[in-house]
Amino acid sequence: MEHTERFKASKSSEGRYRMLVDAITDYAIYMLDPDGIVTSWNPGARRFKGYDESEIIGENFSRFYTEEDRKAGLPQRALKTAEREGKFEQEGWRVRKDGTQFWAYVVIDPIRDSAGKLVGYAKITRDLTERRKAEAALRESEEQFRLLVQGVTDYAIYMLNSEGYVSSWNLGAERIKGYTPEEIIGQHFSRFYTEEDRQAGLPQKALETASREGRYEREGWRVRKDGTTFFASVIIDAIYNPDGSLLGLAKITRDITEQTKAARALEATREALLQAQKMEAIGHLTGGIAHDFNNLLMAVQGSLELLQRRLPDADPKVAQLLDNARQGAQRGAALTQRMLAFARRQELKLVPLDVRDVVQRMTNLLQSSLGPSIRIDAHFPVNLPKINADSNQFELALLNLAINGRDAMPKGGSIVIAAAERTDVPGLKAGHYLCVSVTDTGTGMDEETLKRATEPFFTTKGVGKGTGLGLPMVHGMTEQSGGKLVLKSTPGQGTSAELYLPVAPDETASVAKEGAPGASHTGKKRQLSILTVDDDPLVALNTSALLEELGHTVYSAPSAMHALEILRREKTIDLLITDQLMPDMTGSELATRIRAEKAQFPIILATGYAELAPGEGEGLPRLAKPFSQRELAEAIARAVIPDAPRRTIA
Numbered sequence: 289m290e291h292t293e294r295f296k297a298s299k300s301s302e303g304r305y306r307m308l309v310d311a312i313t314d315y316a317i318y319m320l321d322p323d324g325i326v327t328s329w330n331p332g333a334r335r336f337k338g339y340d341e342s343e344i345i346g347e348n349f350s351r352f353y354t355e356e357d358r359k360a361g362l363p364q365r366a367l368k369t370a371e372r373e374g375k376f377e378q379e380g381w382r383v384r385k386d387g388t389q390f391w392a393y394v395v396i397d398p399i400r401d402s403a404g405k406l407v408g409y410a411k412i413t414r415d416l417t418e419r420r421k422a423e424a425a426l427r428e429s430e431e432q433f434r435l436l437v438q439g440v441t442d443y444a445i446y447m448l449n450s451e452g453y454v455s456s457w458n459l460g461a462e463r464i465k466g467y468t469p470e471e472i473i474g475q476h477f478s479r480f481y482t483e484e485d486r487q488a489g490l491p492q493k494a495l496e497t498a499s500r501e502g503r504y505e506r507e508g509w510r511v512r513k514d515g516t517t518f519f520a521s522v523i524i525d526a527i528y529n530p531d532g533s534l535l536g537l538a539k540i541t542r543d544i545t546e547q548t549k550a551a552r553a554l555e556a557t558r559e560a561l562l563q564a565q566k567m568e569a570i571g572h573l574t575g576g577i578a579h580d581f582n583n584l585l586m587a588v589q590g591s592l593e594l595l596q597r598r599l600p601d602a603d604p605k606v607a608q609l610l611d612n613a614r615q616g617a618q619r620g621a622a623l624t625q626r627m628l629a630f631a632r633r634q635e636l637k638l639v640p641l642d643v644r645d646v647v648q649r650m651t652n653l654l655q656s657s658l659g660p661s662i663r664i665d666a667h668f669p670v671n672l673p674k675i676n677a678d679s680n681q682f683e684l685a686l687l688n689l690a691i692n693g694r695d696a697m698p699k700g701g702s703i704v705i706a707a708a709e710r711t712d713v714p715g716l717k718a719g720h721y722l723c724v725s726v727t728d729t730g731t732g733m734d735e736e737t738l739k740r741a742t743e744p745f746f747t748t749k750g751v752g753k754g755t756g757l758g759l760p761m762v763h764g765m766t767e768q769s770g771g772k773l774v775l776k777s778t779p780g781q782g783t784s785a786e787l788y789l790p791v792a793p794d795e796t797a798s799v800a801k802e803g804a805p806g807a808s809h810t811g812k813k814r815q816l817s818i819l820t821v822d823d824d825p826l827v828a829l830n831t832s833a834l835l836e837e838l839g840h841t842v843y844s845a846p847s848a849m850h851a852l853e854i855l856r857r858e859k860t861i862d863l864l865i866t867d868q869l870m871p872d873m874t875g876s877e878l879a880t881r882i883r884a885e886k887a888q889f890p891i892i893l894a895t896g897y898a899e900l901a902p903g904e905g906e907g908l909p910r911l912a913k914p915f916s917q918r919e920l921a922e923a924i925a926r927a928v929i930p931d932a933p934r935r936t937i938a
């Protein structure tokens with residue numbers, strides 16, 4: 289039925305319009321008479337406003353307005369405006385039948401007859417609620433985003449147009465670069481680059497890369513308004529219009545100066561730690577080797593000495609060979625001493641030392657070791673405090689450094705030995721130090737050599753020329769004395785080795801204790817019963833042989849327990865000579881056990897190196913391994929003073 293009616297209506301033009309209007313559901317299209325009474329109604333109007341045609345025709349259109357709008361006379365005014373101006377157009381809230389509201393876009397057109405008389409109004413209304421909501425949401429999100437970007441202070445976020453002129457500026461940009469938005473918007477971004485980078489065309493390259501590839505990322509130095517620089521991480525992103533054309537460039541810059549610094553510092557610390565660990569490991573290894581070597585050398589040296597004596601009338605050729613062997617063993621002993629010094633296992637006798645005196649005493653030695661082409665100067669301030677150091681080791685260190693200087697100056701040059709007071713040296717305990725420096729005008733060292741110079745066995749002097757143990761010895765000695773060695777070198781200019789050593793705590797208090805009274809008795813021979821303890825049979829054998837040759841009666845024990853047994857059994861024993869480091873009980877522990885019963889019993893501690901923990905074996909006379917027969921005899925004389933009140937040892 290509908291179908292045929294429509295078909296009929298479509299025959300007339302009025303009917304066709306009617307059909308059109310009736311088909312429209314997205315717009316409310318209806319007519320009003322001149323007073324605003326609804327005279328027609330379409331499905332769109334029904335859909336938006338909720339009224340059926342029968343309910344609404346004959347009603348005034350003002351009911352579609354809100355209460356306030358009605359009170360304000362808006363409906364009448366709308367009609368008046370339409371009549372007067374030929375059109376009324378507005379957006380506003382309208383009311384549905386169920387009382388709910390919607391946001392409407394309204395157009396009212398006056399309708400006139402052919403004579404121009406007003407016959408009514410055509411009214412078209414559209415529901416824009418959804419669009420309005422979407423627009424509001426968009427506005428809100430844009431505003432939020434703007435506030436977000438604006439408020440970020442850790443990142444400079446700003447826009448450049450396609451030519452690189454600044455078009456927006458956030459708080460972070462202001463904070464990091466120092467410009468206010470007024471100062472910088474409209475300026476070219478190349479001003480943030482350093483002069484060199486600008487000259488190298490970096491800003492332009494960045495812009496081109498970002499435009500071409502959509503993104504540019506780099507780290508580099510940038511300049512603030514005040515001219516200071518900072519290390520920046522920069523990202524430039526190209527922003528395109530929906531049609532694909534370039535709208536501009538978003539630039540995000542972060543100040544990473546601090547992070548970069550921190551990262552570098554961390555890297556340096558890690559490297560230093562690695563180096564320290566390496567040295568520590570080499571130290572252990574070297575110390576261990578040197579310890580075993582020391583014992584072997586002792587056996588060799590001792591046996592050679594005995595051999596030499598027992599072959600008094602040997603043929604001069606044999607004597608010569610023996611002598612060579614002994615010298616070799618001595619050189620070996622000197623080497624192991626350097627290794628032990630590096631491993632910080634040298635037994636140091638720390639005494640107050642006047643550096644000026646030491647250097648003066650050494651002048652002849654130095655001059656003859658260095659040769660005439662090297663000039664030696666000493667610069668010391670008038671009041672120089674004494675240092676706390678081992679006299680022999682300190683002299684050895686100076687000699688090593690001076691010889692290194694000589695080797696670096698094959699054509700001659702000068703060496704300056706100087707000293708200066710320092711407090712609070714970085715890397716050392718707070719306190720008072722003396723910096724003793726040996727400076728040459730030689731070849732200097734490149735970075736790699738300088739880094740490795742204190743490693744044991746590192747040498748650039750070629751096989752047979754350098755052992756690579758000179759600086760390690762100096763390094764170990766200073767560290768063991770509570771100081772440190774610092775090397776400074778410039779290739780082609782020279783090298784300066786600085787020994788930082790602690791100033792003696794109370795220069796007057798400690799006067800060398802070791803020594804004189806016993807020494808004068810060395811000559812007096814007395815036959816003793818001596819017990820030696822050593823877990824190393826080679827060493828034990830050697831010591832016994834040396835002692836027997838001196839005319840003493842010797843008992844030998846391979847361990848502390850055995851020694852105690854022998855002591856209990858043999859009441860005639862006058863003296864104990866014990867090794868320190870032994871498996872079950874150490875030499876100093878053994879001494880404590882013996883002294884618990886016989887407080888005055890003479891004991892000599894033979895140690896290859898500083899095997900003693902602080903406080904251990906204190907007061908016991910020491911004998912440094914390897915020892916010669918003469919050193920052994922002297923130690924015995926000091927420990928057992930015949931015909932004199934026994935030395936109080938404790």
Ligand SMILES: Nc1ncnc2c1ncn2[C@@H]1O[C@H](COP(=O)(O)OP(=O)(O)OP(=O)(O)O)[C@@H](O)[C@H]1O
Binds near residue numbers: 728731737782
């Ligand atoms: N004053 C210096 N000038 C230039 N290079 C030096 C200087 N001192 C040390 N070196 C470098 O450091 C390396 C190690 O020095 P170190 O004293 O430890 O051993 P060495 O001198 O080679 O051997 P040794 O001291 O046993 O004769 C040297 O081979 C040399 O390359």
Ligand SMILES: [Mg+2]
Binds near residue numbers: 691692757758759
């Ligand atoms: Mg050297």
